[in-house]
Amino acid sequence: MKQAKISEAVVKRLPVYLQVLNELQFRDILTISSQALGMKLDLNPAQIRKDLAYFGEFGRKGIGYDVAYLSEKIREILKVDRKINVALVGAGNLGHALCNYNRYSKDSMKITAVFDTNPTKIDTKINHLLVLPITELKHKINEQDIKIGIITVPAPEAQKVANQFVEAGVKGILNFAPTVIRVPEEVRIHHADFTKELLSLAYYLHREGEESDESIVD
Amino acid sequence: MKQAKISEAVVKRLPVYLQVLNELQFRDILTISSQALGMKLDLNPAQIRKDLAYFGEFGRKGIGYDVAYLSEKIREILKVDRKINVALVGAGNLGHALCNYNRYSKDSMKITAVFDTNPTKIDTKINHLLVLPITELKHKINEQDIKIGIITVPAPEAQKVANQFVEAGVKGILNFAPTVIRVPEEVRIHHADFTKELLSLAYYLHREGEESDESIVD
DNA sequence: TAGATTGTTAATCGATTAACAATC
DNA sequence: TAGATTGTTAATCGATTAACAATC
Numbered sequence: 001m002k003q004a005k006i007s008e009a010v011v012k013r014l015p016v017y018l019q020v021l022n023e024l025q026f027r028d029i030l031t032i033s034s035q036a037l038g039m040k041l042d043l044n045p046a047q048i049r050k051d052l053a054y055f056g057e058f059g060r061k062g063i064g065y066d067v068a069y070l071s072e073k074i075r076e077i078l079k080v081d082r083k084i085n086v087a088l089v090g091a092g093n094l095g096h097a098l099c100n101y102n103r104y105s106k107d108s109m110k111i112t113a114v115f116d117t118n119p120t121k122i123d124t125k126i127n128h129l130l131v132l133p134i135t136e137l138k139h140k141i142n143e144q145d146i147k148i149g150i151i152t153v154p155a156p157e158a159q160k161v162a163n164q165f166v167e168a169g170v171k172g173i174l175n176f177a178p179t180v181i182r183v184p185e186e187v188r189i190h191h192a193d194f195t196k197e198l199l200s201l202a203y204y205l206h207r208e209g210e211e212s213d214e215s216i217v218d
Numbered sequence: 219m220k221q222a223k224i225s226e227a228v229v230k231r232l233p234v235y236l237q238v239l240n241e242l243q244f245r246d247i248l249t250i251s252s253q254a255l256g257m258k259l260d261l262n263p264a265q266i267r268k269d270l271a272y273f274g275e276f277g278r279k280g281i282g283y284d285v286a287y288l289s290e291k292i293r294e295i296l297k298v299d300r301k302i303n304v305a306l307v308g309a310g311n312l313g314h315a316l317c318n319y320n321r322y323s324k325d326s327m328k329i330t331a332v333f334d335t336n337p338t339k340i341d342t343k344i345n346h347l348l349v350l351p352i353t354e355l356k357h358k359i360n361e362q363d364i365k366i367g368i369i370t371v372p373a374p375e376a377q378k379v380a381n382q383f384v385e386a387g388v389k390g391i392l393n394f395a396p397t398v399i400r401v402p403e404e405v406r407i408h409h410a411d412f413t414k415e416l417l418s419l420a421y422y423l424h425r426e427g428e429e430s431d432e433s434i435v436d
Numbered sequence: 437t438a439g440a441t442t443g444t445t446a447a448t449c450g451a452t453t454a455a456c457a458a459t460c
Numbered sequence: 461t462a463g464a465t466t467g468t469t470a471a472t473c474g475a476t477t478a479a480c481a482a483t484c
Contacts, residue, residue: 015417061442062484097311172419188422192412199233201390204406279466280460
C-alpha cells in the first residue's frame with residue numbers, strides 16, 4: 001500500500017463512490033467496472049481507477065471491483081468504519097432536520113450532543129436527544145470524545161460557536177451558516193452552504209430575450 | 219466587456235465574494251482590495267482579480283474595489299439582481315428549514331411553491347406557504363414561471379421528483395437527497411449533499427495511536 | 437484462448453499563482 | 461510625487477485523461 005499526498009478532490013469523490021456502491025449492494029449487484037461506475041457518475045473511468053489506486057489495489061483485472069469489498073475499503077479509508085460521535089449547535093429547523101435524520105454512513109456517524117443558547121429550547125427533546133445549554137459544550141465534548149462539530153446557528157453567531165468548538169478540542173467542523181468562518185490551521189472546516197449552490201444555479205439559467213453567456217467575444 | 223468560457227470554480231466563488239461584500243457593507247466598509255479579500259477567504263489575491271476580470275473591470279488601480287458597486291455587479295452576473303421564484307418538493311424537516319429561512323440573496327430568490335405527496339402534509343402551512351399536492355407541480359411551475367427546483371425528499375424518491383421538475387420545465391435543480399440523480403444535459407443539477415462533506419471530514423481526522431496519512435511512503 | 441478491465445505511466449488540459457506595466 | 465493596487469500576461473502547478481502492458 002502506497003501513500004502519496006491525496007488531493008481534496010479525490011477525498012470528496014470517495015463518499016460519492018460509496019453512495020453508488022451502497023445502492024448497488026442494495027440491488028444485489030456484486031461487481032462493477034470503472035467504466036460502468038463512470039457512466040453512472042459522469043466521471044472518467046480512468047479517474048475513478050486512479051482515485052482508488054491511491055489507497056490500494058481493490059479491483060481485479062478483467063473483472064472490475066467487488067461492490068461489497070470496495071465499499072468496505074472506502075469506509076476504512078474515510079475512517080467511517082467505526083463509531084464517530086458528532087456535536088451540533090443550533091436547535092433550529094435545520095438542526096432538527098439533521099438530528100432527525102441522524103443516520104450518516106450506515107449509523108457510523110451519529111449526532112450525540114445538541115446545544116443551543118435559547119432557554120426556551122434547552123431541555124426540549126429532538127429525537128431522543130436532549131438539547132443542552134451551550135455552557136455544557138466543553139464538558140460533553142470531552143466526555144463523549146467528540147472530534148466533529150456541526151454549526152447550524154444564524155450567521156452572526158457562527159464564528160463564536162466555531163471558537164468554542166475549537167477550544168473544546170473539536171478537529172473538524174461542518175458549517176451550515178452562510179458566512180465565512182476562520183479556524184486554526186490544524187482544524188478542518190467544511191462548508192455545507194447551499195446558498196452558494198443556489199446562487200450559482202441562477203448563473204446558469206438562460207432566460208429568453210437575453211444574450212447567451214456562452215458566446216465567446218473578444 | 220469580454221466573455222470567455224467561465225469555469226465552474228470561478229462561478230462558485232462569486233457567491234462567496236458576495237457574502238463577504240455584504241458583510242463589509244453591513245459594517246460600513248466602503249472599499250476593499252483583492253489583497254484584503256484574499257486574506258479573509260484564504261484565497262490568492264491574483265485569483266480574485268482574475269475571477270472578477272472575466273466579467274469586467276470593477277476595480278480602481280491604487281484603490282481597490284468599491285464594496286457596494288462590486289456587490290451590485292456580482293449580483294448582476296449571477297442574475298440574482300431580479301426576483302426568482304423557486305419550487306421545493308419535500309415538506310419534511312429540511313424542507314421546513316429552507317422555507318422558514320427563505321431569504322436567499324437579499325430576498326431576490328424566494329421559495330414560492332411547496333409540494334409533498336403525503337396527504338397529512340398537504341394543505342398545512344409553512345411560513346405562509348400552503349403545501350400543495352405534487353399533482354399541482356406542473357401547473358404551479360408554469361403559472362409562477364419557476365425555473366429552479368429544490369429536492370428535499372428521501373433518496374429513493376429524488377430521481378422521480380427530478381423527472382417531474384424537468385418535465386415541468388425547470389432548468390436548474392438543487393438536490394439535497396444523498397443520492398445521484400441524472401437529468402438531461404440542458405438541465406443543471408447542483409448537489410447540496412452534506413453527507414459528502416461530513417464523511418470527507420472524517421478522513422481528515424487524525425486520531426492518536428494511528429499512523430499519519432500525511433507520511434509519504436513509496 | 438479472446439475479451440475485458442485493472443493499475444499506472446505519460447500526455448494533456450486547465451486552473452492557480454507570480455510578476456509587472458498601467459494608473460489611481 | 462510615492463505608494464498602492466488593479467488588470468493581464470506568462471510561468472507554474474496540479475488534476476484529468478489517454479494509452480497500454482499486465483492479467484483475470
